[in-house]
Amino acid sequence: MSNFSHWNEEGRPKMVDISQKDVTTRTAIAQSTISFSNELYEAIQNGLIKKGDPLQVAQIAGIMGAKKTADIIPMCHPIMLQGVDFTFNYQQQAAGYDLIIQATVKCSGKTGVEMEALTAASIAALTFYDMCKAVDKTMVIKETFLVQKTGGKSGDFFHEK
Amino acid sequence: MSNFSHWNEEGRPKMVDISQKDVTTRTAIAQSTISFSNELYEAIQNGLIKKGDPLQVAQIAGIMGAKKTADIIPMCHPIMLQGVDFTFNYQQQAAGYDLIIQATVKCSGKTGVEMEALTAASIAALTFYDMCKAVDKTMVIKETFLVQKTGGKSGDFFHEK
Amino acid sequence: MSNFSHWNEEGRPKMVDISQKDVTTRTAIAQSTISFSNELYEAIQNGLIKKGDPLQVAQIAGIMGAKKTADIIPMCHPIMLQGVDFTFNYQQQAAGYDLIIQATVKCSGKTGVEMEALTAASIAALTFYDMCKAVDKTMVIKETFLVQKTGGKSGDFFHEK
């Protein structure tokens, strides 16, 4: 089945041959959300963490994680990333808060950076969890998905809500 | 605020001193879920992937990812893992399917393996996504959370539904 | 001695300057063979391993290993691999079986991928060994060599039997 481009004729996974693909500018944005208690939100906002901020550590871990994608996801190609950035937004919910994490990744290459953006967002969420788990053991990482991608032969993609 | 054990007195993150903690047997189970289309489910089940199986790659990536946790999550301690395994269960939904991924991690040490289990489950989900994204671009990784942990001073924990 | 391009004038190893070399499409195929007992062969073939297959793990480890080459072999240049795949063939011998492992690696760059192919084949063989060593402690990894390479100034190379 030709759509499953990751599998070779023997049914085993391969790193797909991209040597014939064009070099284009490619971007991807991925989002992950983590939900937690009011207690944790207030601890962060009220300055009980003096100069610190879990988002600092999450962003740094996410950027370093984007660079490790080809080492973590077995069939990913190594890619020379040209830019990685994050936005973080807190949203009050009926019970507790959500933190919306978006990772934006850019490169110029023969394959897209969707997995790099998804990996960056996931690692940022996991790092936020690690930094705060002493206060709130009930955190849940919720939807993690590709928001959009541009560049490449398959065209642009925008997640439909 | 003493609960934020990851922050030092200057408000910067530190690797917490665990030298006085006891060595106990510790386990953690984490779960992640990925939802996808009927088309993708049928392609997998109908043997269109001859000998292959995205779950094989996901499990291997998840186990290797568990071993990389201290390299990925900035404040995690290096841990000598003593066992990692996975279960995968497909569940039919109103539209499409869910794949329930559970990672179980075991060690004997001075700190728990929650982050190792969460990282393993997340990387398995990301890898499944990578293996199948040529067929289904609308996959979403849903709830990722700690199901349970045992061992250590803070006692056992079980996620309440 | 100019042929030893890895050594600088002080006799210490260097990463050779390839900035003046041309970017060309380069491929390399390397082969490794592992020999083992009839008992192990039959266990694999008779489905005593239900859905599993040591070749799956070997192939995934080999592909991930190809990406680690510049981290493992001290003087290798980092290379953006564009494709990696494997073939595996069992051959019955007078006593036991041989598994012939071939790794094919492709890139477009200023230096060849011989070491990436050799490293991929070696790691696949080592992984097969690890997966099966509980059954057969007498396995031997036999000839590992470069089968062919194409591209680059030094021209194509084909191993003569």
Place this chain on the structure above:
Amino acid sequence: MSNFSHWNEEGRPKMVDISQKDVTTRTAIAQSTISFSNELYEAIQNGLIKKGDPLQVAQIAGIMGAKKTADIIPMCHPIMLQGVDFTFNYQQQAAGYDLIIQATVKCSGKTGVEMEALTAASIAALTFYDMCKAVDKTMVIKETFLVQKTGGKSGDFFHEK
């Protein structure tokens, strides 16, 4: 089939649970051999490489490779190595020379270091190949095998010639 301890009940690979195994002193010796031309041997011996020596780079790469074993071989447990060393011996053959590489690895732990020794020997051989391939493209890495291991429940093992 209980002997295949790397596979779980679903037929997928797992990192075996070693939490109930005893901590013992464990050693392993692995051997790899690389054969090459008289021309290459003479270049090395006649001091055409002033202060340098491919064996230096091979030994360092092999020691660093031993430490990477759990990152390279998917189901290997992380292990705190307590000592790694090498011996190298040249042997004249009918045509050309053989270099016999032996890696000795020691640890105190719950699982053996066979894979660490085999990985160390293989990476040393691959590194020797890389350092010298500009002079001799026909090198072949020959038998790579476990010479002996001591410690652990399964007892000592000595390779029979």
Place this chain on the structure above:
Amino acid sequence: MSNFSHWNEEGRPKMVDISQKDVTTRTAIAQSTISFSNELYEAIQNGLIKKGDPLQVAQIAGIMGAKKTADIIPMCHPIMLQGVDFTFNYQQQAAGYDLIIQATVKCSGKTGVEMEALTAASIAALTFYDMCKAVDKTMVIKETFLVQKTGGKSGDFFHEK
């Protein structure tokens, strides 16, 4: 010469056998200093970097770097670190400022953590340099040394000024 414990009888480097050494609590403190311009100091202090702080990134990189020591320094043993923290102090000089970086590392093991502390301090200094080099290209990393170590057979050590 027995004092050069890193070299084997052939004159090649080895990972020293520490299997006979005692497990003791070990600590090490290392210091590095980086000097830079008044302009850079003022930019940092006057809040021109809104919520950010080069010290945050330096500390996180230093902690992650401590965990990579055995991967970076060829003959270092892998060590299970049990705690890493930093202090940073700015000191006005005749021309410009010095930033004094101290890394404290703790473990319980068979070998010391001097190299982990020195590596952590060096990587923190390099990271500060990277974060600020767009403003000041003339930064110099000055004395990097072991301030003290405790634990182990060779006894405690305190750097004499």
Place this chain on the structure above:
Amino acid sequence: MSNFSHWNEEGRPKMVDISQKDVTTRTAIAQSTISFSNELYEAIQNGLIKKGDPLQVAQIAGIMGAKKTADIIPMCHPIMLQGVDFTFNYQQQAAGYDLIIQATVKCSGKTGVEMEALTAASIAALTFYDMCKAVDKTMVIKETFLVQKTGGKSGDFFHEK
């Protein structure tokens, strides 16, 4: 403040977007110095280390370290290095000796290799320290700085003494 190109609008660090920068040939030379006792110098020079040489290990570690820069320094871009080499010079001082280490790094890319050269020089110095610390515990790593860089929009830079 636009000069702090590593910080995004929220004050958190980002990997700067270099997609619009030109590909040029870039070089950087960095220097580090380590000072040590006469006793250590004589032990090295008098052949008490038979075939070995701390500079061999330092150079290999430095080259491998240059390749790890983007993994060590959080905001560094991955770069395809095209050449790395070292020079080492001993200088007698009033008390003891200095070893002057210079690392030269070359690439063709969209961003410079200053951090790669500085990281290579620092890791070479740390490795020399590790190899010799059994003989001399009072070694100090002294000035580490960028000697020169060429290529890129910001122009060439030469360190003024």
